[in-house]
Amino acid sequence: MGIASAFVRESMPDRREQRYGDADFDWECRVDTCSATVSWRTRLLGLFHSPYQPVEPRLFHEIMNELKIDFTGFTFVDVGSGKGRALLLASAYPFQHVLGIELLPELHHIAEQNIAHAGTGLCGKLESVCGDAAELIFPRDPLVVFLFHPLPRAGLAQLVDNLQRSLLAHPRPLYVIYANPLFETLLASFRRLRKIGGTHQYSLFTNDQGGASPTSSVS
Numbered sequence: 001m002g003i004a005s006a007f008v009r010e011s012m013p014d015r016r017e018q019r020y021g022d023a024d025f026d027w028e029c030r031v032d033t034c035s036a037t038v039s040w041r042t043r044l045l046g047l048f049h050s051p052y053q054p055v056e057p058r059l060f061h062e063i064m065n066e067l068k069i070d071f072t073g074f075t076f077v078d079v080g081s082g083k084g085r086a087l088l089l090a091s092a093y094p095f096q097h098v099l100g101i102e103l104l105p106e107l108h109h110i111a112e113q114n115i116a117h118a119g120t121g122l123c124g125k126l127e128s129v130c131g132d133a134a135e136l137i138f139p140r141d142p143l144v145v146f147l148f149h150p151l152p153r154a155g156l157a158q159l160v161d162n163l164q165r166s167l168l169a170h171p172r173p174l175y176v177i178y179a180n181p182l183f184e185t186l187l188a189s190f191r192r193l194r195k196i197g198g199t200h201q202y203s204l205f206t207n208d209q210g211g212a213s214p215t216s217s218v219s
């Protein structure tokens, strides 16, 4: 690639956001969710699991617009919630509960500080817990589960298995948002779950009979 085209490419908004850790959101909300300030130790640990990268606000809101649900009846679960970017974005919607689970203590503690600073927004309850998402006991509410490349394949398989058991034991509506869906095939065997939408950036699934996403294309 020539210098001129490399310069143009690096000047594109998405590349700028990557380099500067998408600082606009943090600046506007006075929080710390960018990946640029993560300590070297946590960055190193991230390489063994899944490196921290916050979701782009534009993409998050685009996905929320595709959910044709009454938010007040659902709990939002962010699997691998990092510094809490997706939790803060979800709190702008009237979910009954917004819950994040994050493996690395440094990221979880920053998420707690961000939540304390930002408040609960429109949702009923907003929290981050520190732990292994592969062992998460899912709340028994109707669920929106957000996966942004959170776990390596084996961990994600275990999480999908746990989620399926939870749904079998306590049937309820489920929506799964899978951003950067590298291991999407793991969801194929999930009973009654069907793909209802998505783009090249994410896939959207549900077991909800009435659940449909009329504006999305299903591949």
Ligand SMILES: C[S@@+](CC[C@H](N)C(=O)[O-])C[C@H]1O[C@@H](n2cnc3c(N)ncnc32)[C@H](O)[C@@H]1O
Residues within 6 Å of the ligand: 046, 049, 050, 051, 052, 053, 054, 055, 078, 079, 080, 081, 082, 083, 084, 085, 086, 087, 101, 102, 103, 104, 107, 131, 132, 133, 134, 148, 149, 150, 151, 152, 155
């Ligand atoms: C790509 S980041 C997503 C961050 C956040 N969901 C967002 O969208 O802003 C993935 C996160 O998953 C976390 N993670 C990796 N393995 C995990 C596990 N077993 N349990 C919980 N979190 C995990 C990483 O530490 C990292 O913070």
